[in-house]
Amino acid sequence: MDNTAAPRVRRRGGLGPAFVTAALVFGPGSITTASSIGARFSYDLVWAPVLATVLMLCFVDISVRIGLSTDRGPVGTVADRFGRGIAIAVALGAFGVVTSFQAGNSVGTGAASQVLFGGNVGLFAALFTVLAIGFLWLPSLYKNLERVMVAIILVMLAIFVITAVIARPDLGAMLAGLVPSLPSGSSALVVGAVATTFSVVGAFYQIQLVREKGWGPGDYAIARRDATIGTLALGVLSFVIMIAAAAVLNPRGVKVSSPADMATILEPTVGHWASVLFAVGLWAAAFSSLVGNATIGGSMLAGAAGKEDGGLRSKFVKVCITVVMVLGGLVAIVFGGIPVQLIVTAQAVTIFVAPAIGIVLVILGHHKKRGSLTIGPFRTVLAIIGFAFLVLLAVSYVRNFS
Numbered sequence: 001m002d003n004t005a006a007p008r009v010r011r012r013g014g015l016g017p018a019f020v021t022a023a024l025v026f027g028p029g030s031i032t033t034a035s036s037i038g039a040r041f042s043y044d045l046v047w048a049p050v051l052a053t054v055l056m057l058c059f060v061d062i063s064v065r066i067g068l069s070t071d072r073g074p075v076g077t078v079a080d081r082f083g084r085g086i087a088i089a090v091a092l093g094a095f096g097v098v099t100s101f102q103a104g105n106s107v108g109t110g111a112a113s114q115v116l117f118g119g120n121v122g123l124f125a126a127l128f129t130v131l132a133i134g135f136l137w138l139p140s141l142y143k144n145l146e147r148v149m150v151a152i153i154l155v156m157l158a159i160f161v162i163t164a165v166i167a168r169p170d171l172g173a174m175l176a177g178l179v180p181s182l183p184s185g186s187s188a189l190v191v192g193a194v195a196t197t198f199s200v201v202g203a204f205y206q207i208q209l210v211r212e213k214g215w216g217p218g219d220y221a222i223a224r225r226d227a228t229i230g231t232l233a234l235g236v237l238s239f240v241i242m243i244a245a246a247a248v249l250n251p252r253g254v255k256v257s258s259p260a261d262m263a264t265i266l267e268p269t270v271g272h273w274a275s276v277l278f279a280v281g282l283w284a285a286a287f288s289s290l291v292g293n294a295t296i297g298g299s300m301l302a303g304a305a306g307k308e309d310g311g312l313r314s315k316f317v318k319v320c321i322t323v324v325m326v327l328g329g330l331v332a333i334v335f336g337g338i339p340v341q342l343i344v345t346a347q348a349v350t351i352f353v354a355p356a357i358g359i360v361l362v363i364l365g366h367h368k369k370r371g372s373l374t375i376g377p378f379r380t381v382l383a384i385i386g387f388a389f390l391v392l393l394a395v396s397y398v399r400n401f402s
Contacts (some may be wrong), residue, residue: 016146017209018060018230019221021202024236024292027285028108029101030196035262037189038245039254042236043170043177048244050178052197053235055386057148058241058379059203059358060227063325064367064371067210068217072312074207075303081364084306090360091304094201098297100350102328103335105293108286110332115263115279122333129329132223133322141312142212149178151287151390153233159281163266166242167247174243191351191393194262196335200354200390204361205296212311220373241265251295306402355390362387 037045070077071202079087112126117124127346140146206227215223244265249256254260295312298321302308307316362383365375375383 001230005058016150016226017064017148017206017213018227019153019233019276019383020209020230020292021060021148021199021206021232022230022237023153023288024205024296025197025199025202025289026153026198026234027101027289027293028100028111028282029104029192030238030240031282031285032256033263034188034241035249035265036246036256037186037193037246038242039249039256040185041183041262042250043173043189043243044181044183045186045193046174046177046239047180047283048193049197049235049242051180051237052194052238053129053231054199054204055226055382055389056234057362058382059198059200059384060206062361062375062379062383063203063206064210064223064227065220065244065370065375066361066364067207068215068220069370069373070207070211073299073303074204074307075300077207077364078360080359081367084263086360088304090357091300093203093356094235095297095300095304096301097201097323098293098352099327102290102293102324104284104330105290106328106332108216109283109290112279112286112383116283125332126329128237128287128290129325129332132287132294133325134290134293135320136321136325142209145295145312146213149288149292151197152235152284153230155279156237156284157233159266159277160237160244164244164247167244167265169243169247173246191248193238193242194389195350195354197235198386198389200294200357200361201350204357208299208311217371217373230258248282255400268308288380290328293320294324294328297321351394352388354378355394356384357389358387358390 037048066077070080072080075087075091076088106119106125106129109128110121110123113119113124113128114121135144135148148380209222214224245256245262248265249261249269252264254261254264262282263275266274266278297306298319299312299317300325301323302314302317305316305320307314309316311317321346362375363382364370366376367380
């Protein structure tokens with residue numbers, strides 16, 4: 001048995017890994033994008049998070065199957081099938097994706113704290129980066145990570161689902177918006193909306209998370225339930241924020257340019273407490289991604305170095321995760337925000353790395369080592385559709401950028 005990943009230590013409980021994935025994928029950028037789309041295009045683009053959720057369900061399931069039937073970590077599993085060179089390329093590509101977004105998570109914690117307490121965004125970003133590093137080095141990292149992420153996702157779901165219901169959205173317009181369309185000027189936002197839910201890198205890391213949970217091939221039913229519930233939670237968050245923004249912000253002509261603008265979404269629910277409650281939700285999304293996003297980046301960096309041994313129990317992996325956190329915090333502190341060039345780079349890296357990782361996952365899902373967990377024709381077709389959609393997003397990005 002290869003020792004490049006954490007040994008399987010069976011853990012009780014049927015939920016966790018996919019909620020960790022949901023929490024690390026759903027960050028401040030997700031809230032901003034969903035709010036912006038609802039405010040600007042009303043219900044016209046609610047199809048985007050629905051489609052993204054279906055595709056994410058497919059790729060998370062593929063990764064779960066791989067994770068349950070491999071004795072290696074994500075990078076080691078790729079190396080076993082494709083060779084060390086391709087495995088390093090995949091690892092560094094995934095590392096580049098998450099590291100590019102890390103500064104946004106640091107800034108998000110600072111911006112939310114500024115709404116709550118006033119003060120300097122950079123200082124708050126530094127404070128929460130330090131706290132995140134401290135959390136990282138606590139014993140039993142995976143257990144603590146799982147508990148925090150599940151709690152954060154459930155809190156955010158409660159806040160935004162209640163808001164969406166009380167906002168009384170136009171059900172007819174919402175149903176009409178489930179039919180795909182691209183209003184003028186919406187393509188860039190659609191790319192963002194899909195990317196903040198359909199994260200192939202997040203799905204890829206599910207291979208490690210099910211191993212951290214201690215699940216094996218016989219636990220597929222439990223793991224599939226977790227993957228379904230966690231991924232649906234991720235999609236529902238984007239969906240309800242979008243329809244709440246369509247119901248509250250669009251009629252008022254509000255243009256989302258700050259957390260205060262987005263906080264208006266919650267006014268029908270909590271009145272003058274809207275800014276406070278929204279800031280709590282924004283902070284939760286930012287801090288969960290600050291920790292979870294860095295966990296992926298550090299794990300990928302360790303994998304590229306050939307040192308996945310021990311998974312999240314490994315000191316080397318934790319050092320790599322710390323490096324990602326520090327890099328994101330430094331950018332947030334130095335620039336007091338996210339440099340435009342970094343945003344462009346993050347989008348570009350994501351759009352072009354995601355299809356490559358997607359096709360790698362599909363091939364791994366068909367490998368003989370999957371045994372009874374080999375993906376069937378339906379998931380294969382859906383995965384190919386997902387891959388084609390990722391390529392379409394890449395083409396759209398190039399056209400918009402040029």
